[in-house]
Amino acid sequence: MTWETVIGLEIHVQLATKSKLFSGAAIGFGAPPNSQACAIDLALPGVLPVLNAAAVSMAIKFGLAVGAQIARETIFARKNYFYPDLPKGYQISQLEAPIVGPGHIDIELANGAQKRIGITRAHLEEDAGKSLHEEFEQYTGIDLNRAGTALIEVVSEPDMRSASEAIAYLRKIHSLVRYLQICDGNMQEGSFRCDANVSIRRPGAELGTRTELKNLNSFRFIERAINFEVERQIDVIESGGSVIQQTRLYDPDKHETRPMRSKEEAHDYRYFPDPDLLPVLVTQASIEALRTELPELPDAKRERFKQAYELSQDDAHQLTSSRAHADYFELAASTSGHPKLTANWMTGELAAALNRSNTDIVDAPVQAQRLGLMVARIADDTISGKIAKQLFEIMWSDERPVDALIDAQGLRQVSDSSAIVGFVDAVIAAHPAQVQQLRDGNTKVIGFLVGQVMKSSGGKANPKHVNQMLRTRIEEQTS
Amino acid sequence: MHNRTIASLATGLQTGEFSATELCRHFLARIDACNDTLNCVITTTAEGALEAAQASDDRRANNAALGELDGIPLLHKDVFCTAGVRTTCGSKMLANFVSPYDATVVERLHQRGAVMLGKTNMDEFAMGSTNEHSYFGPARNPWNTEHVPGGSSGGSASAVAAGFAAFATGTDTGGSIRQPAAFCGVTGLKPTYGRVSRYGMVAFASSLDQGGVFARSAADVAPALNAIAGFDPRDSSSSQHPTDDYAANLAQDLRGLRIGVVREHFSDGLDSEVADCVHAAAATLREAGATLVNISLNETALTVPTYYVIALAEASSNLSRFDGARYGHRADNPQSLEDMYERSRSEGFGDEVKRRIMLGTYALSAGYYDAYYGKAQQLRRLITEDFARAFTDVDLILAPTTPAPAFRLGELVDDPVNMYLSDIYTCAINLAGLPALSMPAGQSASGLPIGAQLIGAHFQESRLLNVAHAFQCRTQHHLAAPDTGAYAEISR
Numbered sequence: 001m002t003w004e005t006v007i008g009l010e011i012h013v014q015l016a017t018k019s020k021l022f023s024g025a026a027i028g029f030g031a032p033p034n035s036q037a038c039a040i041d042l043a044l045p046g047v048l049p050v051l052n053a054a055a056v057s058m059a060i061k062f063g064l065a066v067g068a069q070i071a072r073e074t075i076f077a078r079k080n081y082f083y084p085d086l087p088k089g090y091q092i093s094q095l096e097a098p099i100v101g102p103g104h105i106d107i108e109l110a111n112g113a114q115k116r117i118g119i120t121r122a123h124l125e126e127d128a129g130k131s132l133h134e135e136f137e138q139y140t141g142i143d144l145n146r147a148g149t150a151l152i153e154v155v156s157e158p159d160m161r162s163a164s165e166a167i168a169y170l171r172k173i174h175s176l177v178r179y180l181q182i183c184d185g186n187m188q189e190g191s192f193r194c195d196a197n198v199s200i201r202r203p204g205a206e207l208g209t210r211t212e213l214k215n216l217n218s219f220r221f222i223e224r225a226i227n228f229e230v231e232r233q234i235d236v237i238e239s240g241g242s243v244i245q246q247t248r249l250y251d252p253d254k255h256e257t258r259p260m261r262s263k264e265e266a267h268d269y270r271y272f273p274d275p276d277l278l279p280v281l282v283t284q285a286s287i288e289a290l291r292t293e294l295p296e297l298p299d300a301k302r303e304r305f306k307q308a309y310e311l312s313q314d315d316a317h318q319l320t321s322s323r324a325h326a327d328y329f330e331l332a333a334s335t336s337g338h339p340k341l342t343a344n345w346m347t348g349e350l351a352a353a354l355n356r357s358n359t360d361i362v363d364a365p366v367q368a369q370r371l372g373l374m375v376a377r378i379a380d381d382t383i384s385g386k387i388a389k390q391l392f393e394i395m396w397s398d399e400r401p402v403d404a405l406i407d408a409q410g411l412r413q414v415s416d417s418s419a420i421v422g423f424v425d426a427v428i429a430a431h432p433a434q435v436q437q438l439r440d441g442n443t444k445v446i447g448f449l450v451g452q453v454m455k456s457s458g459g460k461a462n463p464k465h466v467n468q469m470l471r472t473r474i475e476e477q478t479s
Numbered sequence: 480m481h482n483r484t485i486a487s488l489a490t491g492l493q494t495g496e497f498s499a500t501e502l503c504r505h506f507l508a509r510i511d512a513c514n515d516t517l518n519c520v521i522t523t524t525a526e527g528a529l530e531a532a533q534a535s536d537d538r539r540a541n542n543a544a545l546g547e548l549d550g551i552p553l554l555h556k557d558v559f560c561t562a563g564v565r566t567t568c569g570s571k572m573l574a575n576f577v578s579p580y581d582a583t584v585v586e587r588l589h590q591r592g593a594v595m596l597g598k599t600n601m602d603e604f605a606m607g608s609t610n611e612h613s614y615f616g617p618a619r620n621p622w623n624t625e626h627v628p629g630g631s632s633g634g635s636a637s638a639v640a641a642g643f644a645a646f647a648t649g650t651d652t653g654g655s656i657r658q659p660a661a662f663c664g665v666t667g668l669k670p671t672y673g674r675v676s677r678y679g680m681v682a683f684a685s686s687l688d689q690g691g692v693f694a695r696s697a698a699d700v701a702p703a704l705n706a707i708a709g710f711d712p713r714d715s716s717s718s719q720h721p722t723d724d725y726a727a728n729l730a731q732d733l734r735g736l737r738i739g740v741v742r743e744h745f746s747d748g749l750d751s752e753v754a755d756c757v758h759a760a761a762a763t764l765r766e767a768g769a770t771l772v773n774i775s776l777n778e779t780a781l782t783v784p785t786y787y788v789i790a791l792a793e794a795s796s797n798l799s800r801f802d803g804a805r806y807g808h809r810a811d812n813p814q815s816l817e818d819m820y821e822r823s824r825s826e827g828f829g830d831e832v833k834r835r836i837m838l839g840t841y842a843l844s845a846g847y848y849d850a851y852y853g854k855a856q857q858l859r860r861l862i863t864e865d866f867a868r869a870f871t872d873v874d875l876i877l878a879p880t881t882p883a884p885a886f887r888l889g890e891l892v893d894d895p896v897n898m899y900l901s902d903i904y905t906c907a908i909n910l911a912g913l914p915a916l917s918m919p920a921g922q923s924a925s926g927l928p929i930g931a932q933l934i935g936a937h938f939q940e941s942r943l944l945n946v947a948h949a950f951q952c953r954t955q956h957h958l959a960a961p962d963t964g965a966y967a968e969i970s971r
Contacts, residue, residue, distance in 0.1 A: 039580055043800040045573065046560045046582060046679040048714050080796050080843070082820055089799020140816075142804065270843035272852060275686035275793055277715050 003200045005230050006207060007166045008158035011173055012151050013183045014127065014191040015058045021126045021150035022049030022092060028145075029189045037129075037144035043087035048276050051076075055150040056280065058182040059099045059124050060290050062152060065176055065297055066119050068103025070287050076124075076277045080270040084142050085129035093153075095271045097279075098123035100152070105176070106299065107168040108317065117169050118157030125151050146190075158197065158207065163226040167219055170194060171321075175298055179323045187217055194222055198229045199243070208233075209243040213257055215250050225250035229257050301326055309339035318347050324361050328368045335372025338379045345375055349392050366395050373402040387411050387459055415462040417469065420453070423461060424469045427452045428477070435474055446470065480505050481642030482960050485699045488645055489547045492539065499539070499550030503532035503594055506552040510596065510643050516966040519618040519628065519637035521557050523597040524564055528552070531594045538592065547702045547726075549592030554647040556635050557598035558605055559585050559690070560679040568681050569601040569613040569631075572801050572808045572827035582679020583714070584648055584690050584707045591706045596644055600634030603829045604798065605655055605683040607631050608898050609891060612831040617888060620662060621961040622927055626885040629659030632693070636663040639693045640928075641963055646694040646703050650680060652687045653786050654880075654905025657917035660693055661880035661930025664919045664959060666947060667693045668700045671937050672912035673718035676711030682797040684790035685716070687909040696957050697918065697947035701726040704940060723941040729948040734768035736946070739873035743779040744904060750883035753929050756921035757879050760931040760950065764877065767949045774869050774876070778862045779907065785862065786906035787899055788842050788855035795839030801827060834895065863911040866934075875942060876934040879904050880917040884927035904932060914940045918947045919956035928959075 019026060023040035040047045056074075063070045075097040078090040100122035106114045127149040132141035154173060160166045174192055177183040185192050199210035213229055216222040228250075233243050248257040296304070298320050305316040305326075319329045329346055333339040350371065354364060366374075374391060377383050383391060383406060391402075391411055398405060406412055414420060427449055428435055437445045446467065453466045480502070483491070491497050497505075507525050514520050535550035544550075560566045560578035567573045581589065589595070600618040602610055610618040610633025618633045620626040621641040628637035632649030636659030639647050649656040651669035660667025668691045675690040682688060692703040704725045711717045740761055745754055761771050803809035803823030810822030828836070842851035869876065882901055891898040908915045913934055920931035935943045951957050 042805055044560075044578065044580075044806070045566065045568070045576065045681040045800070046578070046677075048678050048716075050713060050715055078796050080799060082799065082802060084802070084804045084816065087800060087805060089802060090796055268845045270796070270840065270845075270848075272792060272796070272843055272848070275684075275716075276682075 002203065003230075003234055004203045005161055005163075005226075006158045006199045006201060006210075007160040007163070007226060008197040009156045009160070009166060009170060010195045010197070011154040011156075011170065012193040013062070013154060013173075013177050015055050015150040015152060015182055016184055017052055017054045017058065017150050019052060020148035021052050021055050021124065023148050025148065027149055029186075031145055033141070033143035034145060037147060041087065041144050041148045043089075049092060049274075051277060051280065052150060055124060056099065056282070057290055058150075058180070059122065059152050060282065060287060061180050061182060061294060062122055062154070062177065063100035063103060064287070064291050064294060065180055066100075066103035066105050068119060068122070069101035070282060071097050071099050071101060072282050072284075073097060074099045074280045074282065076274045076280075077271045078274045081267050083128070083131075084140060085131045085144070085147065087129070087144060087147055091126060091128065092274055092277070093125035094123035099282075105169070105172055107165065107172050109168070110164060112313065115165065117159045120155040120157055122152045122154040125153060127151050158199075163223045163230070166196060166226055167223050170219065170222065172298075175322055179295055179298055181295075187219075190217065193217060196222065196226055198226055198233070200230060200233045200237070209245050211243065211245065211257075212247045213250055214247060214260070221250060221252050224252070224255060225257060228255060232257065295323070305329075309333060309343065311340065311343050315343045315347055318351075319343060322361070328361055328364075331368035332372035332375070335369050336375035336379065338375055341379060342372060342375050345371060345392075349389060353392070353396060365397065365399075366392065370395060370402055377402060377406065381413060381415060381462060382406065383411050384413050384459065384463060387413065410460075412460065413462045414457060414460045415465050417465070420457070420461050420465055420469055421473070423453045423456050424466065424473050427456065428470070428473060438474060439478060481509055482695070484696060485547065485551055485645050485694065485702055488551055492550045493544070499532040499535035499594065500529060502550060503528050503552055503596070506596055506642075506644055509641070510638075512967040513621075513641050513643070513963050516624055517619050517621055517637050517641055518616050519600050519634040519641065520554065520597045520643065521567055521569070521600050521615050521634070522565055524595060527564070528594050528596045535592050535594060545590070545592035548588065548706055550594060551592075551646070552594045552596050552644045553588060553703075554596050554599050554635060554638050554644040555585060556601055556632050556647065556649045558601060558650050558681045559648060560681070561585050561595070561598065564598065566598070566681070567615070568605070569603040569615060570827065570829070570832070571614040574614060574808070576806055578679070580679065583676035583711045585679065587706050588648075588703070593706070599632070599638055599647060602631035602633070603832050604681065604794070605631040605650055605652055605688075606794070606831050606835050608654070608658060608901055609886060609888075610634065610659075611888065611892055612829055614829060619888070620885050620927070621963055622664065623885070623925075624966065625888055626927060627662065627888055629662035629881075629885060631655040631659075632667075633659045635693050636660050636665055636667065639663070639665045639695060640961055642960065646692055646699055648690060648707075649693055650683075650688055650690050651905075651909065652683045652689075652790060653902045653909050656691045656693065657880050657905050657915060657930070657932055658902070660917040661932075662885035662928065664922075664928030664930075664956070664961070665693050665695055666697055666700055666916060666918045666951075666957060667691065668704060668916040668940065668943070669908070669914060670704065670708065670940055671718070671914040672909070673716055673720075674722075674914065674938065674940065675707050676714040676717045678711055678713040682793075684793040685797060686793060687786075687790055689909070696951050697916070697944045698726075698729055698951070700916070701729060701944050704944075708940070718938075720938050725941055725944055728941040728945050731945045732768060733764065733946060733949050736769040736875075737772055737873040738764055738769045738946070739772050739774040739869055739876040741776050741779070741876060741878055742773055743776055744878050748882050748900075748903065749879060752921075752923045753879050753881065753883060756929040757877065757931050760920045761877055763950055763953050764946065767953060769946070771877075772873050774873060776865050776869060776907075778858065778865050779903075781858050782862060782907035782910065783900055783903055785855045785858040786902065786910055787838070788851050789859060789910070791835045791839030792842045792852050792855075793839070795836045795843065798828075798832070798836055803827070831895070859910045862907055866907075866911045866913060870936040875936070875939065875946065878932045878934060880930035880932040881905075884923045884925070884929055908934055913937060914943055916943050916947055918950060919959070921956055922959070928956075
């Protein structure tokens with residue numbers, strides 16, 4: 001009998017606001033501990049929260065981008081628990097009337113089909129600080145720089161059926177929040193975090209008991225953690241046991257999940273509406289104003305790329321994976337005037353080079369206009385495609401203009417007949433057998449002969465011209 | 480000098496009858512002489528006060544006085560944060576806590592030139608009706624030191640009655656300004672919820688807490704309210720409703736005004752002397768031109784339990800920040816995180832605060848939320864609607880402030896339920912967010928003050944002060960002062 005995996009994700013998206021959700025303290029990763037925590041973040045006696053309007057706007061933009069209902073009246077609630085990095089003893093979050101209601105997003109499956117994943121809700125909440133257990137002997141250090149940072153928690157429906165679907169969904173949300181410029185998406189720094197709810201069941205049966213996986217801070221770990229957990233649950237059930245609803249931590253070093261101590265999760269959060277914050281009223285006019293600010297979203301951009309540039313589904317998908325990729329492509333393509341060839345170069349050489357040097361496209365040493373110019377030089381026969389690969393390597397480390405490099409490196413393709421004819425005649429003379437085969441009607445052998453001419457010209461001869469000239473010269477000699 | 484009105488003190492300063500420094504020294508001497516007995520001031524800030532008074536004198540010498548309150552001495556309830564001066568909330572938990580910032584109320588009075596003499600005693604975290612629940616010992620009633628001054632702002636009420644300052648700030652969550660005002664024979668105003676910023680006021684119950692003022696008369700409350708009222712961007716619950724000039728409208732005629740008296744208030748639980756005083760006040764207001772109307776408030780019987788469920792639920796969460804981690808009391812040598820929390824909070828909080836945290840935690844816990852907190856919120860709406868209905872018929876309501884005059888010290892220490900029930904006439908006003916004041920309306924046969932309460936519709940502070948002023952123009956109750964001679968040590 002087979003098992004069906006059921007996955008739902010809770011994603012914490014750190015909003016790219018200048019200040020915190022309820023205080024004016026600045027936000028920035030890596031500042032000295034407690035240098036970005038004001039009286040409100042420290043929960044000094046008497047302080048009060050004041051909502052950051054920019055965070056609300058960002059949450060609404062997210063909601064609009066996933067086709068969700070936006071609450072016209074949204075309420076903040078206190079989630080009560082004691083922990084040293086939670087200064088107030090409660091987190092200001094949302095329970096009832098979250099800012100973003102039900103929505104959805106479409107993911108692409110491995111077989112190319114689309115699947116719709118439901119988004120249950122997304123709510124605004126403040127982040128906690130950090131507890132540093134390692135640095136201080138016998139003590140725990142508390143850094144409240146992160147305390148109060150604005151997050152949206154995006155809760156999905158349990159609509160995913162495999163780890164790879166979960167990753168596809170996660171990547172889609174990751175791409176979306178960066179398109180919207182509401183999050184920097186940095187998983188290492190914790191700006192984009194994910195918890196996974198995982199259960200298994202017989203196909204068609206009721207939902208099984210789920211476990212919640214925490215501590216998932218890279219796409220790779222998330223996939224591995226889910227796969228491990230699915231195997232573990234299958235083992236438990238098939239050996240006659242039952243899955244216990246619990247929170248489990250993923251340990252990437254040991255590649256296993258293990259339960260958190262039950263004390264850590266035995267919480268009654270005693271949610272109640274925060275009396276320090278009045279319900280927030282969102283007008284239709286403000287929603288519409290934010291809608292007009294939305295950028296072109298990934299799905300729309302992909303479809304436009306397919307239509308306008310005649311790109312394949314795969315290329316369009318890859319080139320719209322981030323706003324930076326899409327912007328790079330559009331600039332490079334308009335510079336070259338040859339979108340398809342530009343796309344090939346981006347998904348081929350550029351992608352490989354970025355990967356090799358572990359560089360983000362925004363920091364690529366070859367920027368969009370230079371790549372576009374290079375592609376233009378291929379298209380106008382200034383250089384050959386083969387030489388272009390050589391040129392691209394040079395451009396990666398040499399900032400000089402494309403045309404200057406072509407000349408300096410002597411890469412210009414030789415299309416001048418008088419320059420090529422010598423190479424051609426020499427090859428004809430050196431390979432009589434192949435020439436005879438060609439005369440006998442074996443046209444395939446032309447490739448070999450062209451190759452020989454290219455070789456002797458150092459790759460600079462224009463292969464189209466070489467091909468043409470070989471045929472002409474052989475015919476001339478025959479007649 | 481300590482029994483003069485603010486207007487008369489301001490005139491004295493203006494004409495050079497005395498300087499702000501002399502005024503300050505006079506009041507500091509009063510505190511010095513009587514505080515050992517009354518214990519209504521926790522922290523005296525003599526040095527800072529004299530500096531502030533000197534600054535006020537300098538301004539006046541330069542024709543740059545800041546207005547009526549410039550140079551006028553006041554005391555702050557120790558629930559308001561004061562930069563550089565400890566803010567204890569009457570608790571061991573904060574006995575050594577020094578705030579880095581001023582509460583908005585403190586800041587605004589400072590900007591008007593008022594001179595802070597110190598911080599007043601209070602029930603711990605404003606939880607109590609007797610001032611006996613203070614880590615710093617009970618404050619006493621200056622009219623009879625065997626009696627309590629009321630609470631939680633007992634120190635402020637007692638201090639104003641004893642002439643320690645021209646006025647004092649307080650906070651009122653379920654009656655904590657009005658009840659001690661009634662017990663000590665002074666005028667105390669709790670403004671509309673949102674009228675005065677809560678920023679820097681250590682929270683008890685956020686949806687009910689409101690800062691206000693004690694003074695010897697409505698005419699003295701008005702300039703202080705002018706200073707502290709108004710929107711504050713640091714408090715999301717503060718109101719943008721425009722403020723009035725509260726001192727300008729005191730003298731309005733009462734003719735045509737309809738004042739309601741609530742039938743349900745005059746039931747078995749009400750002391751007959753208090754009832755007599757309220758009826759006498761009604762008669763005085765009728766003579767002043769107002770029309771007295773009998774009205775009903777249906778939900779009166781439910782107000783105390785509704786109030787305590789909401790107040791304690793909010794308190795249980797508000798007091799979570801006192802965990803020993805960042806400031807306040809921390810137990811010695813904690814063995815673990817749980818140990819630090821448990822012992823710091825067990826040692827730092829008094830019994831009444833612990834009782835309220837436990838009750839509030841219970842009311843919010845899984846499985847009980849709907850039955851307690853949820854139900855209380857529904858009742859709160861009904862109570863609010865009840866008042867709204869009443870105010871379609873009358874302009875304001877006259878009521879007792881308390882069921883009886885001041886308790887004896889120790890009388891209710893072990894009887895929290897009866898202490899809670901004594902909030903019967905005051906806590907509904909907080910649930911509805913309305914403004915109300917208590918004014919002296921007579922004395923018991925035993926010589927204890929009795930207060931009468933005026934309740935207005937939202938933002939009707941001007942009207943309340945106007946009616947109280949009209950009452951005080953026709954009566955002498957607010958002019959009576961306790962004889963502090965018996966216990967004042969004239970040590971200087």
